[in-house]
Amino acid sequence: QVQVVESGGALVHPGESLRLSCVASGLGEDTYRMRWYRQVPGKERELVATIDHAGRNTDYADSVKGRFTISRDKNTCYLDMSNLEPDDTALYYCYVLGHQGQGTQVTVSP
Numbered sequence: 001q002v003q004v005v006e007s008g009g010a011l012v013h014p015g016e017s018l019r020l021s022c023v024a025s026g027l028g029e030d031t032y033r034m035r036w037y038r039q040v041p042g043k044e045r046e047l048v049a050t051i052d053h054a055g056r057n058t059d060y061a062d063s064v065k066g067r068f069t070i071s072r073d074k075n076t077c078y079l080d081m082s083n084l085e086p087d088d089t090a091l092y093y094c095y096v097l098g099h100q101g102q103g104t105q106v107t108v109s110p
Helices: none
Strands: 003-007 019-027 034-039 044-050 057-061 068-073 076-080 090-096 104-108
Touching: 003 090, 019 034, 019 104, 034 068, 034 076, 044 068, 044 076, 057 068, 057 104, 076 090
Parallel strands: none
Antiparallel strands: 003 019, 019 076, 034 044, 034 090, 044 057, 068 076, 090 104
């Protein structure tokens, strides 16, 4: 059974940092890309970051370049977020081979 579980969301102040984690299980060998998306109610889902199976190639949305870093260790993916802004407030979820988790809420507020 495939499971994708995100964690690490929290309420933080602008300028602070946060690390999100995503664990994917039931997918066999880790030969797949992993992605982080975020969703704000009433807005389109945004692809935040992507990492390839080897962890060597990454890609970011322009809105987070230079502030967010995606990394992975086999079937676990991380999103290190720094200098957080109120516009980063969203439900963040991990997407792997057509599966996603329930998401983890990040709220950035003064």
